Amino acid sequence: MIQRWPTSREEKWKYTSLGALSQKTFAPSAPVALDFYPHDWGISFVFVNGFFNADLSDLHLLPKEVVALSLSQALKTHADLICLYGSREFDINQYPFAASNTASLSDGLFLYVPKQCVIESPIHLTFYSTEQNDFMSCPRNIIVADTESEITLIEDYRANFDVTGYFTNAVTELTTKHCAKIHYVKIQDEHRTATHFSHVFVNQSAGSHVDTFFVDKGASLSRSELVVHLSEPDAVCDMKGLVFLEHAGQQVDHQVVADHAAPGCSSRMVYKGVLKTQSTSVFNGKVLVRPIASETVSHQESHYLMLSPHAEVNTQPQLEIYADNVKCTHGATIGSLAQEAYFYLRSRGMDAADASAMLMHAFVSDVLSAVSDPAMREYLLMRIDHVEH
Amino acid sequence: MLVIKNLHVSVRDKKQDVKTILQGINLTIKAGEVHAIMGPNGSGKSTLANVLAGREGYDITQGEILLNGENIIEMLPEMRAAKGLFLAFQYPVEIPGVNNMYFLKAALNSLRKHHDLPPLDAMDFLKLAKKKIKEVGMDEQLLSRAVNEGFSGGEKKRNEIFQMLMLEPTLAILDEIDSGLDIDALQKVAAGINLLRRPDRSIVMVTHYQRLLNEVVPDVVHVMVNGKIIKSGGKELAFELEEKGYGWLGVDENIT
Numbered sequence: 001m002i003q004r005w006p007t008s009r010e011e012k013w014k015y016t017s018l019g020a021l022s023q024k025t026f027a028p029s030a031p032v033a034l035d036f037y038p039h040d041w042g043i044s045f046v047f048v049n050g051f052f053n054a055d056l057s058d059l060h061l062l063p064k065e066v067v068a069l070s071l072s073q074a075l076k077t078h079a080d081l082i083c084l085y086g087s088r089e090f091d092i093n094q095y096p097f098a099a100s101n102t103a104s105l106s107d108g109l110f111l112y113v114p115k116q117c118v119i120e121s122p123i124h125l126t127f128y129s130t131e132q133n134d135f136m137s138c139p140r141n142i143i144v145a146d147t148e149s150e151i152t153l154i155e156d157y158r159a160n161f162d163v164t165g166y167f168t169n170a171v172t173e174l175t176t177k178h179c180a181k182i183h184y185v186k187i188q189d190e191h192r193t194a195t196h197f198s199h200v201f202v203n204q205s206a207g208s209h210v211d212t213f214f215v216d217k218g219a220s221l222s223r224s225e226l227v228v229h230l231s232e233p234d235a236v237c238d239m240k241g242l243v244f245l246e247h248a249g250q251q252v253d254h255q256v257v258a259d260h261a262a263p264g265c266s267s268r269m270v271y272k273g274v275l276k277t278q279s280t281s282v283f284n285g286k287v288l289v290r291p292i293a294s295e296t297v298s299h300q301e302s303h304y305l306m307l308s309p310h311a312e313v314n315t316q317p318q319l320e321i322y323a324d325n326v327k328c329t330h331g332a333t334i335g336s337l338a339q340e341a342y343f344y345l346r347s348r349g350m351d352a353a354d355a356s357a358m359l360m361h362a363f364v365s366d367v368l369s370a371v372s373d374p375a376m377r378e379y380l381l382m383r384i385d386h387v388e389h
Numbered sequence: 390m391l392v393i394k395n396l397h398v399s400v401r402d403k404k405q406d407v408k409t410i411l412q413g414i415n416l417t418i419k420a421g422e423v424h425a426i427m428g429p430n431g432s433g434k435s436t437l438a439n440v441l442a443g444r445e446g447y448d449i450t451q452g453e454i455l456l457n458g459e460n461i462i463e464m465l466p467e468m469r470a471a472k473g474l475f476l477a478f479q480y481p482v483e484i485p486g487v488n489n490m491y492f493l494k495a496a497l498n499s500l501r502k503h504h505d506l507p508p509l510d511a512m513d514f515l516k517l518a519k520k521k522i523k524e525v526g527m528d529e530q531l532l533s534r535a536v537n538e539g540f541s542g543g544e545k546k547r548n549e550i551f552q553m554l555m556l557e558p559t560l561a562i563l564d565e566i567d568s569g570l571d572i573d574a575l576q577k578v579a580a581g582i583n584l585l586r587r588p589d590r591s592i593v594m595v596t597h598y599q600r601l602l603n604e605v606v607p608d609v610v611h612v613m614v615n616g617k618i619i620k621s622g623g624k625e626l627a628f629e630l631e632e633k634g635y636g637w638l639g640v641d642e643n644i645t
């Protein structure tokens with residue numbers, strides 16, 4: 001199903017070995033009947049093993065003028081719109097897994113938000129894996145926010161405790177037209193035996209605003225590529241990420257690209273991670289400022305906290321600047337728990353686990369408190385703390 | 390309450406050279422007593438306080454520390470806190486991102502859990518906190534800030550005393566709680582310490598000045614020099630030290 005396996009000689013794959021994965025075979029995912037799924041809030045689309053399940057979904061808060069269909073349905077009725085916004089061919093050399101997502105597509109959401117439509121409730125896409133082992137699902141979401149519209153979207157991966165060894169290979173395409181806004185959250189809380197690969201491609205028109213918030217805590221191997229094209233002037237993209245690794249052998253790899261292809265755009269990446277055990281995290285943030293993109297403002301930072309001497313973090317800022325009059329800054333830190341603070345808390349009676357949990361929360365608190373909607377902040381905190389498997 | 394027998398403590402510096410700081414401390418503090426420890430800079434007072442609270446990084450090469458008869462040398466800091474020990478830090482730690490009130494509630498409830506008491510809920514905690522914060526004259530707004538972050542020197546010290554009053558330890562070790570306080574603050578802090586005094590509680594104050602000892606009158610004053618207690622006496626000893634310095638005890642004042 002994967003036509004080309006990249007090797008560690010390729011810069012983007014330097015720290016993520018695919019040796020073991022390429023030896024495995026995965027069955028195609030099959031739709032599974034499920035009677036009940038508790039939905040957290042908002043407008044809910046539930047996909048089980050990659051396939052849309054209308055009965056488990058709750059769309060009653062969705063405004064009528066919005067087009068929201070499972071991709072399989074949309075391909076039949078809205079082929080023209082899909083061609084317009086989601087027809088990208090992925091180069092098998094540059095994006096081998098996105099290319100194989102196209103080849104083995106399962107299902108996903110097609111969402112078209114018309115001009116000036118502002119949807120207050122978050123749109124929650126849950127991709128739930130259950131019953132089947134060692135399968136591969138290839139969800140594909142195509143999201144379009146037309147001129148001056150605004151949405152909040154949560155793309156959420158979780159699994160039943162008894163499902164093992166499966167492979168999620170997801171692609172999401174976000175398009176914001178003139179002055180539209182997308183608040184995008186992705187929660188990766190897959191089963192800890194799973195492999196999770198995802199691509200999120202963002203294409204921004206003039207004056208549009210996108211913020212992305214990635215939470216990674218599950219899977220044995222998780223890799224996300226976030227590629228943001230700021231293709232017209234004055235677009236803003238704010239990218240955040242939190243990584244929490246508690247299981248030995250876990251690996252999370254973030255490849256983030258901000259491609260400034262128009263003047264006056266700004267991009268900001270802030271990624272933080274906590275590695276509790278022998279685990280690995282990669283952050284590779286690339287800022288490309290093309291010759292036309294004068295007056296670009298970009299900032300990139302990554303901070304990792306390693307609580308185990310066997311944890312490993314690789315961070316790599318890449319700045320390619322071909323324009324004048326740009327402001328690009330970056331910074332990175334890798335450290336361990338502040339021993340002074342740790343002792344202070346324990347001297348007041350908190351045990352080691354509570355004290356380190358408190359300091360971990362403190363470490364990520366600035367990223368979380370930047371989430372402007374308090375309900376979303378609460379929800380993220382709850383999901384971060386919740387231990388599923 | 391506390392018995393320290395022949396305590397020797399050393400540290401390794403960055404070059405891995407061993408440096409012995411405490412060289413045979415003997416000290417007995419009975420329930421209800423207030424002791425003061427004075428002594429030149431670098432004599433080992435804070436080291437003793439830290440070792441009592443269970444800070445890592447010290448090698449205890451000899452001796453015993455008995456808290457109510459139990460040797461606590463191997464005990465985790467949080468267990469010592471649960472047994473009633475409290476250290477007010479000479480340099481309270483700033484913890485960005487941790488809310489002061491949230492922190493103290495977690496601490497208090499950890500201790501309550503140890504004593505099989507139900508946790509205080511947010512309302513009860515707030516009521517208690519508001520009462521105690523008045524007793525140390527601390528600005529209520531400091532409760533909603535991050536622990537000690539950006540606090541002035543005096544605010545940090547008051548925050549230590551506020552925590553002490555909230556946690557109600559049976560053995561409070563106060564390391565230079567009087568340094569950096571203005572005159573009014575010193576009164577408040579001293580009043581706070583006196584509030585804690587009870588026949589079943591003991592207090593150890595590390596200080597350089599007589600001022601605090603006028604407000605919180607000690608039963609015993611010790612002089613520590615070069616990691617040893619070289620003299621102990623009544624409260625008059627503090628007056629003598631204030632007047633004459635450490636020279637008359639046969640100590641070279643420049644040794645540190």
Ligand SMILES: Nc1ncnc2c1ncn2[C@@H]1O[C@H](COP(=O)(O)OP(=O)(O)OP(=O)(O)O)[C@@H](O)[C@H]1O
Binds near residue numbers: 400401428434435446
């Ligand atoms: N971790 C350490 N590594 C090296 N030297 C140390 C360490 N901790 C303490 N010392 C040294 O031990 C000596 C005693 O320090 P301590 O802080 O206990 O003194 P003190 O009596 O509290 O002084 P002050 O009155 O200035 O607070 C000092 O010379 C100090 O530099």
Ligand SMILES: [Mg+2]
Binds near residue numbers: 434435436479564
């Ligand atoms: Mg000291």
